[in-house]
Amino acid sequence: MIAAALGGIGRPVLQAIAAVGRVALFAASILGHLLRPPFYLRELGASLLQIGWYSLPVVGLTAIFTGGALALQIYAGGSRFNAESVVPSIVAIGMTRELGPVLGGLMVAARVASSIAAEIGTMKVTEQIDALVTLSTNPLKYLAVPRVVAATLAMPVLVATGDAIGIMGGWLVGITRLDFNSAAYLKNTVDFLQGWDVGSGLVKGAVFGFIVALMGCYHGMNSARGAQGVGAATKSAVVSASVMILAANYVLTEVFFSS
Amino acid sequence: MIELRGVHKRFGTNRVLQGVDLTIAKGTSMVIIGGSGTGKSVLLKCILGLVRPDTGTITLDGQDVTAGDRDAFLARFGMLFQGGALFDSLRVWENVAFRLVRGPKALPKHAAREVAVEKLRRVGLKPEVADLFPAELSGGMQKRVGLARAIAAEPEIIFFDEPTTGLDPIMSGVINDLIREIVVEMGATAMTITHDMSSVRAIADNVAMLHGGVIRWTGPVSEMDATLDPYVQQFIHGRADGPIESVR
Numbered sequence: 120m121i122a123a124a125l126g127g128i129g130r131p132v133l134q135a136i137a138a139v140g141r142v143a144l145f146a147a148s149i150l151g152h153l154l155r156p157p158f159y160l161r162e163l164g165a166s167l168l169q170i171g172w173y174s175l176p177v178v179g180l181t182a183i184f185t186g187g188a189l190a191l192q193i194y195a196g197g198s199r200f201n202a203e204s205v206v207p208s209i210v211a212i213g214m215t216r217e218l219g220p221v222l223g224g225l226m227v228a229a230r231v232a233s234s235i236a237a238e239i240g241t242m243k244v245t246e247q248i249d250a251l252v253t254l255s256t257n258p259l260k261y262l263a264v265p266r267v268v269a270a271t272l273a274m275p276v277l278v279a280t281g282d283a284i285g286i287m288g289g290w291l292v293g294i295t296r297l298d299f300n301s302a303a304y305l306k307n308t309v310d311f312l313q314g315w316d317v318g319s320g321l322v323k324g325a326v327f328g329f330i331v332a333l334m335g336c337y338h339g340m341n342s343a344r345g346a347q348g349v350g351a352a353t354k355s356a357v358v359s360a361s362v363m364i365l366a367a368n369y370v371l372t373e374v375f376f377s378s
Numbered sequence: 379m380i381e382l383r384g385v386h387k388r389f390g391t392n393r394v395l396q397g398v399d400l401t402i403a404k405g406t407s408m409v410i411i412g413g414s415g416t417g418k419s420v421l422l423k424c425i426l427g428l429v430r431p432d433t434g435t436i437t438l439d440g441q442d443v444t445a446g447d448r449d450a451f452l453a454r455f456g457m458l459f460q461g462g463a464l465f466d467s468l469r470v471w472e473n474v475a476f477r478l479v480r481g482p483k484a485l486p487k488h489a490a491r492e493v494a495v496e497k498l499r500r501v502g503l504k505p506e507v508a509d510l511f512p513a514e515l516s517g518g519m520q521k522r523v524g525l526a527r528a529i530a531a532e533p534e535i536i537f538f539d540e541p542t543t544g545l546d547p548i549m550s551g552v553i554n555d556l557i558r559e560i561v562v563e564m565g566a567t568a569m570t571i572t573h574d575m576s577s578v579r580a581i582a583d584n585v586a587m588l589h590g591g592v593i594r595w596t597g598p599v600s601e602m603d604a605t606l607d608p609y610v611q612q613f614i615h616g617r618a619d620g621p622i623e624s625v626r
Contacts, residue, residue, distance in 0.1 A: 157480065165467075242465075249428050250463035254477045254527075255452045 145337050149267050152260045162265035170231050170266070170332070171273030175280060177230055178223045182281035185218050186210060186288025194297050206297065207304045208311035210289035215312065216376075219282040220320045221368050224327030227274065228360040232335040235266055236356035239339025240349035248340070263336035267329060274328025275321040282320060319375045326371065327364045334360040379404050380425060380535070380567065385434035386591075387420055394420050395431070396591030402584075404439075407561050407568040409578045409599070411613060412588035413622060418571035419460075421588065422537055425569070426455065438535075449481070456528035456566075460540040462520040464512035464527070471508035474498060474526045497526040501556055518549040525553070529560055536561065538570040542577050554580035575614055578602075587613060589622065 189210050197203045239262055242248050251258045286308060293299035335356045342352035380402040387395040394417040402408040410418050423429040425436055427443060436443045443451060464473045474494035478485045485493065495505045501522040512520055521541065528536055538557060542550035554577050561568045561581070570581050578585060579599065586596035587610050595607040602614065612620030 245461055246459045246463040247465055249423070250457070250459055250465070252428055253426060253452060253455060253457045255449045255481060256476075 141341075142333070142337055145340075146333055148259055149263055149333070149336075152257070152264050153268070157260070159261055159265050162261065163269055166265045166269030167273055169234075170227070170270050170328075171276060174227050174230055174273070174277055177226050178277045178281045179284045181222050181226050182214070182219060182285035183288035183291075185222055186214055186285035186290075187292040189213055189218065189285075190289035190292040190297065194293075203297070204307070206289070206293055206299070207307035210293075211286050211308045211312045212316050214285035214289070215282045215316045215320045217320075217368075217372075219285055220278045220323035220327060221364065223278050223281045223324065224274070224331065224364045224368075225361055227270075227277065227328070228331045228334075228364060229357055231270065232331045232338075232356040232360040233353045235332060235335025236339040236342070236353045237349055239263075239336060240342030240352040243340065243342050244344050244349060258340070263332075263340070266336055267332040270328035270332035271325050272328070274331070275324040277328075278320055278324030279317070282317065315375075319371070322375075323368060323371050326367055330363045330367060331360045334363065379439060380569070381435075381437045382421075382425070383435045383437075385421070385424060385436060386432045387417070387424060387429065388432060393591055395424070395434075398434070398588070398591070398593055400586055400593050400596065402567060402569055404567050405565055406583045407558075407570070407581055408584045408586060409582035410569065410571045410586050410588055411573060411575075411578060412571075413573065413613070416588050417591060418588055419539060422539060422569065422571055426452070426457070426537070453477075453481075453531070454534045455537065456531065456533035456535070457537040458521070458524045458528045458539065458541055460543055462512070462517075462524040464520055464523055466512055468511075469508065470498070470510050470512065470515070470523050471495060473512065473523060474508075474530050476527065477531045493530060494526070497530050498523070500529070500560070501526045502552070517544050518546075518553070521545065521549075521553055522556070525556060525560070529564065532564060533566065535567045535569070536564075538568065538572075538581075540572055540574075541570060542572065542574045547576075550574065550576060551580070557581050573613075575616075578614075589613075 190206050193206045193209045194203055197205050239248075242262070248258045248262075251261060290301070290304050290308070293304045294301045338352040338356040338359070342348050382398050382400045385395050385398040386393070398421060410421065412418050420429055424431045425443065427448070430444070438451070438454070464470075465476070468476070471491050471494040474497055475485075475490035478490040478493055479487060491508070495508050498505065498507060503519065503522050503526070507515070507519065507523075512523065515523065541553050541557060545553060557568070557570070558581050560566075568581070570577065572578060582599040584596065585599050585602050587594045587607070589609050594609045595605060597605065602610065605611070608621050612622050
């Protein structure tokens with residue numbers, strides 16, 4: 120009875136540890152291939168376009184609505200303490216340190232991790248990955264490395280763009296709904312925003328980009344057979360990327376700002 | 379020459395290969411027959427190193443296929459996959475020229491395209507097809523493109539995995555004839571796995587029947603019909619009654 124109960128706890132724990140180990144080994148293999156030729160620049164370019172450029176609309180829309188809502192919330196909360204004037208600075212700090220990278224990362228996880236997992240998973244079940252091997256091409260190097268590099272490079276740019284659009288959303292709401300003076304709002308934003316507020320968000324963005332592509336590639340490469348297998352891989356990629364982004368965000372925030 | 383000795387492979391409790399011994403002489407066309415799920419594709423993937431056997435040895439010209447330079451080993455092979463396995467994101471000519479534009483002997487893009495168009499012509503496809511994407515082709519055309527890709531780098535050994543599955547009888551005949559012509563023309567060693575008896579008769583010099591994880595019978599195709607092996611007789615005549623269970 121006790122042994123069965125312990126087994127019931129131990130089995131999933133061991134499975135979880137094994138899964139973490141497999142992901143770590145997969146990440147290590149990708150990192151090991153980064154600086155070794157051949158380099159697939161065309162695939163890198165295509166991935167930058169897919170992951171970076173085509174994610175701009177969704178990241179931009181997320182940022183502008185978040186910035187606007189944040190301004191309203193801070194104004195409402197701040198008015199309890201006669202601190203309505205903090206809206207510009209808190210919107211800027213909130214967007215650049217937290218909401219820009221985290222929400223951008225989650226949106227990109229939904230868009231990109233799913234598409235990478237579905238694409239690579241379909242390639243696996245249709246034997247395209249076996250075909251790559253028979254054509255003397257390492258699937259990890261050809262499929263995973265360009266996507267991981269592209270996501271790691273593109274995500275900080277997306278975060279920076281999202282930060283700017285989010286701050287603009289707050290400014291728009293501030294001057295149209297909250298009676299802020301436009302020049303004063305912008306001056307307040309610039310005065311209180313520090314370089315590391317933006318820099319820390321960009322570093323987070325790079326880490327989140329790596330996580331998104333890593334989980335998409337990992338689950339795609341390990342997809343089971345059939346449509347159900349590809350569907351399960353896609354779902355796992357999005358869920359695991361999202362959870363890992365939130366966990367990594369806490370760890371990075373602790374490292375960057377705990378002192 | 380490809381030699382397999384005592385090759386075993388299991389997936390969990392499913393013992394797929396249980397001691398396969400087989401020799402494929404250089405420049406000959408060997409066809410492996412057997413029912414669905416008997417391990418034909420696993421056998422082929424073991425030779426290519428896509429699946430690692432549990433025990434046993436596989437040698438190519440006396441050298442263990444798991445040792446040595448993997449890229450050099452794979453450069454000797456071409457393979458036509460059952461579903462074509464064409465890369466969706468690449469145009470037809472880029473699929474065919476995939477190996478040609480990569481590696482130490484990579485051709486310039488325009489030269490690789492010329493070779494690809496020539497190989498497409500060899501398998502009966504017009505140059506206009508070169509710029510299409512695989513999704514725009516019929517099943518028969520995809521098989522031909524797969525065949526063109528398999529022969530593009532003029533390999534010494536070509537594997538064909540169920541080359542006629544999903545095709546109508548006329549297109550099956552066309553693909554069978556093409557395979558035979560190309561193998562003879564290139565002097566290549568060929569290994570085909572199929573359960574289509576018209577393919578066997580069109581393509582094979584030698585036939586081996588895989589059943590129960592072992593090679594039950596092997597010999598020249600000319601002797602296949604005369605063999606008294608009940609498994610071979612049941613299989614080639616498609617009988618429900620016999621030693622092979624019809625429900626597996």
